[in-house]
Amino acid sequence: SMSELNVAVIYYSSTGSNYQLAKWAKEGAEAAGANAKLLKVQELAPMGAIESNPAWKEHYEATKDVQEASMDDLEWADAVIFSMPTRFGNLPSQMKQFLDTTGGLWANGKLVNKVVSGMSSASNAHGGQEATILALYNTMHHWGAIIASPGYSDPVQFAAGGNPYGVSVTVGQDGVMQENVEDAVKHQAKRTVDVATWVKKGQE
Amino acid sequence: SMSELNVAVIYYSSTGSNYQLAKWAKEGAEAAGANAKLLKVQELAPMGAIESNPAWKEHYEATKDVQEASMDDLEWADAVIFSMPTRFGNLPSQMKQFLDTTGGLWANGKLVNKVVSGMSSASNAHGGQEATILALYNTMHHWGAIIASPGYSDPVQFAAGGNPYGVSVTVGQDGVMQENVEDAVKHQAKRTVDVATWVKKGQE
Amino acid sequence: SMSELNVAVIYYSSTGSNYQLAKWAKEGAEAAGANAKLLKVQELAPMGAIESNPAWKEHYEATKDVQEASMDDLEWADAVIFSMPTRFGNLPSQMKQFLDTTGGLWANGKLVNKVVSGMSSASNAHGGQEATILALYNTMHHWGAIIASPGYSDPVQFAAGGNPYGVSVTVGQDGVMQENVEDAVKHQAKRTVDVATWVKKGQE
Amino acid sequence: SMSELNVAVIYYSSTGSNYQLAKWAKEGAEAAGANAKLLKVQELAPMGAIESNPAWKEHYEATKDVQEASMDDLEWADAVIFSMPTRFGNLPSQMKQFLDTTGGLWANGKLVNKVVSGMSSASNAHGGQEATILALYNTMHHWGAIIASPGYSDPVQFAAGGNPYGVSVTVGQDGVMQENVEDAVKHQAKRTVDVATWVKKGQE
Numbered sequence: 132s133m134s135e136l137n138v139a140v141i142y143y144s145s146t147g148s149n150y151q152l153a154k155w156a157k158e159g160a161e162a163a164g165a166n167a168k169l170l171k172v173q174e175l176a177p178m179g180a181i182e183s184n185p186a187w188k189e190h191y192e193a194t195k196d197v198q199e200a201s202m203d204d205l206e207w208a209d210a211v212i213f214s215m216p217t218r219f220g221n222l223p224s225q226m227k228q229f230l231d232t233t234g235g236l237w238a239n240g241k242l243v244n245k246v247v248s249g250m251s252s253a254s255n256a257h258g259g260q261e262a263t264i265l266a267l268y269n270t271m272h273h274w275g276a277i278i279a280s281p282g283y284s285d286p287v288q289f290a291a292g293g294n295p296y297g298v299s300v301t302v303g304q305d306g307v308m309q310e311n312v313e314d315a316v317k318h319q320a321k322r323t324v325d326v327a328t329w330v331k332k333g334q335e
Numbered sequence: 336s337m338s339e340l341n342v343a344v345i346y347y348s349s350t351g352s353n354y355q356l357a358k359w360a361k362e363g364a365e366a367a368g369a370n371a372k373l374l375k376v377q378e379l380a381p382m383g384a385i386e387s388n389p390a391w392k393e394h395y396e397a398t399k400d401v402q403e404a405s406m407d408d409l410e411w412a413d414a415v416i417f418s419m420p421t422r423f424g425n426l427p428s429q430m431k432q433f434l435d436t437t438g439g440l441w442a443n444g445k446l447v448n449k450v451v452s453g454m455s456s457a458s459n460a461h462g463g464q465e466a467t468i469l470a471l472y473n474t475m476h477h478w479g480a481i482i483a484s485p486g487y488s489d490p491v492q493f494a495a496g497g498n499p500y501g502v503s504v505t506v507g508q509d510g511v512m513q514e515n516v517e518d519a520v521k522h523q524a525k526r527t528v529d530v531a532t533w534v535k536k537g538q539e
Numbered sequence: 540s541m542s543e544l545n546v547a548v549i550y551y552s553s554t555g556s557n558y559q560l561a562k563w564a565k566e567g568a569e570a571a572g573a574n575a576k577l578l579k580v581q582e583l584a585p586m587g588a589i590e591s592n593p594a595w596k597e598h599y600e601a602t603k604d605v606q607e608a609s610m611d612d613l614e615w616a617d618a619v620i621f622s623m624p625t626r627f628g629n630l631p632s633q634m635k636q637f638l639d640t641t642g643g644l645w646a647n648g649k650l651v652n653k654v655v656s657g658m659s660s661a662s663n664a665h666g667g668q669e670a671t672i673l674a675l676y677n678t679m680h681h682w683g684a685i686i687a688s689p690g691y692s693d694p695v696q697f698a699a700g701g702n703p704y705g706v707s708v709t710v711g712q713d714g715v716m717q718e719n720v721e722d723a724v725k726h727q728a729k730r731t732v733d734v735a736t737w738v739k740k741g742q743e
Numbered sequence: 744s745m746s747e748l749n750v751a752v753i754y755y756s757s758t759g760s761n762y763q764l765a766k767w768a769k770e771g772a773e774a775a776g777a778n779a780k781l782l783k784v785q786e787l788a789p790m791g792a793i794e795s796n797p798a799w800k801e802h803y804e805a806t807k808d809v810q811e812a813s814m815d816d817l818e819w820a821d822a823v824i825f826s827m828p829t830r831f832g833n834l835p836s837q838m839k840q841f842l843d844t845t846g847g848l849w850a851n852g853k854l855v856n857k858v859v860s861g862m863s864s865a866s867n868a869h870g871g872q873e874a875t876i877l878a879l880y881n882t883m884h885h886w887g888a889i890i891a892s893p894g895y896s897d898p899v900q901f902a903a904g905g906n907p908y909g910v911s912v913t914v915g916q917d918g919v920m921q922e923n924v925e926d927a928v929k930h931q932a933k934r935t936v937d938v939a940t941w942v943k944k945g946q947e
Contacts, residue, residue, distance in 0.1 A: 228836035255701025261669035275486025282479025293663025329537025424677035432632035459905025465873035497867025683894025690887025741941025
């Protein structure tokens with residue numbers, strides 16, 4: 132049944148924006164009837180770098196108890212929603228490192244038919260929001276995943292910047308999101324759940 | 336029922352390679368139980384250009400009676416498989432022109448949830464086979480389509496060059512395909528049909 | 540000498556935004572000491588489509604006398620600046636059609652070392668501004684062009700949305716640009732001229 | 744003078760293919776009159792993973808003394824040539840991690856006008872060779888680098904697979920390169936040096 136659909140929301144966040152996007156996605160997935168887990172990827176930066184930035188250190192400490200995503204979580208998940216900031220127009224190395232460790236699942240065909248979508252943030256309005264999500268999808272093709280980006284499937288997206296690849300947000304130096312994207316994130320999560328539910332039900 | 340799944344195989348071909356890929360895709364879709372239509376996009380090149388290349392002219396004449404893809408075909412289709420050669424690492428203008436005319440359907444939400452995949456060719460081994468299919472998918476995100484690229488969902492793909500974005504082939508100056516991709520094309524068509532069937536059945 | 544550097548500003552515009560960006564680029568290139576030509580690409584849409592949109596028709600009529608870009612213009616140019624709206628996250632077919640006709644120059648190595656950059660627009664804030672310029676650059680690699688995108692080479696870009704791939708602008712349904720990008724366009728034009736000047740001078 | 748042009752060849756390699764490409768690039772850069780350094784990026788994988796693969800372990804041990812790329816190396820370099828295998832159609836996390844640490848140089852404008860190009864490998868013929876180099880270039884735009892991909896600037900490239908984004912090679916499970924790309928790598932290195940020389944000389 133639909134309540135048995137499993138969603139992993141996997142994020143990387145240094146100062147909290149993508150943690151917030153991921154929490155909204157989890158809420159949206161649950162509101163759509165799915166089981167959802169909020170999972171971070173491992174930090175790679177040295178403590179010195181983290182500690183040199185008070186906002187980063189604060190977020191690092193505040194989310195110490197968030198579970199790290201594992202290969203078991205990926206096997207469990209019917210759908211995966213990713214959220215991460217851009218780093219120079221591509222995934223942060225932390226997220227890429229997580230993806231790079233999925234070779235074992237990949238070799239056993241365990242990633243085929245996962246239903247996926249992605250979200251991003253940047254500090255400039257056009258600072259890689261599109262390019263970062265599209266880079267994620269390149270890897271998803273290798274997985275054999277089914278990509279269910281939001282497109283323009285709901286009017287709520289126009290108010291949130293209209294990024295068809297996935298919800299994105301601009302976050303200034305003050306750490307404040309410059310658009311209100313909560314509803315768009317929840318719509319994207321619902322859409323990912325819906326498509327994953329069809330894919331799962333359809334295979335039964 | 337599955338036999339009612341509708342697949343549009345939409346291609347552009349100047350000298351016949353992508354026509355051949357498209358025919359195999361149609362056969363693969365039909366073998367998977369779908370209704371399939373083989374549809375070309377409108378030629379944009381002037382007759383002078385076509386006539387200056389005997390292979391192009393011959394193919395142009397030989398496929399005069401192939402139906403041109405219309406907006407009605409897109410509405411009819413549950414799934415769309417695209418095939419086109421690269422033109423400098425991107426879609427040929429003929430295919431892009433067709434996609435550019437879908438604004439009316441787009442504005443009415445008629446393209447959301449189409450299940451899609453793409454195939455390509457180039458005259459060099461790494462002459463844009465990947466980039467061209469990925470460019471197609473960028474547009475598919477705008478449609479709100481569900482992208483079901485082959486990934487590595489079947490061993491048949493490894494023998495055909497292992498392009499996870501979609502089957503691709505290298506075609507030398509002699510017009511001969513340098514890899515045997517027939518089985519991989521048929522697998523990709525079957526996979527597109529399967530996912531589209533799940534998506535359709537799941538929504539019932 | 541620097542005054543002999545030749546810049547082709549090649550654009551496609553349906554309702555005028557990219558015509559405006561292109562005019563600013565021409566001014567910027569001239570202010571940087573280059574000879575610059577403003578050149579449109581051929582319209583492909585049928586007159587019926589153009590006439591159904593008053594803003595499109597008005598712009599079409601108003602720019603009837605703008606010269607169309609030719610292969611001779613490309614040979615003449617040391618640098619090329621492109622400007623075009625997104626069409627579903629990729630180049631408009633009109634621009635792609637122009638690029639597709641450069642095969643003859645390409646085969647004779649006449650496009651190698653052209654210094655290039657691109658600009659774009661979309662009606663949503665994240666409606667393909669990044670993806671469209673990046674699609675242009677894929678084709679530029681095939682040319683053997685030298686890509687001199689603006690990056691973050693000047694603070695003026697942060698005020699204009701901070702798109703490192705090229706200046707982009709969001710244009711609402713009312714046809715009004717939502718950001719003030721004039722200075723950033725002129726900076727990009729100057730940067731393209733500067734790099735092209737170095738490349739030209741360096742080869743002497 | 745030209746002999747003072749500095750080139751950093753920065754690579755990641757697990758079992759040696761990209762180390763070989765990088766060594767050829769260094770030779771090609773030196774043959775073109777530049778000073779060149781061969782520099783690896785830091786390994787991120789745990790020793791357990793490395794030791795589980797004899798070829799990886801052997802290469803890891805054999806290249807222990809290769810210098811790791813530093814921020815000083817980037818400042819020193821007029822040109823940078825990157826080489827790395829694909830990891831699911833994108834950069835390996837090891838290379839991305841290195842790029843992610845360049846924020847300090849970036850913020851001080853120290854990466855603007857670096858002349859760059861990239862190379863790649865994959866185990867399938869179309870396993871991400873194009874996508875990986877294009878992903879690198881997305882980040883290079885953020886740097887404000889000048890991208891001098893090979894395009895089809897020399898006939899030697901056609902024999903090496905004709906990847907216009909950068910030389911790429913297919914490496915089977917046996918670790919053997921399936922194409923002879925040495926000459927194409929050296930051409931790419933020479934081209935990167937030539938463009939960087941023009942850019943440097945032009946600015947004098």
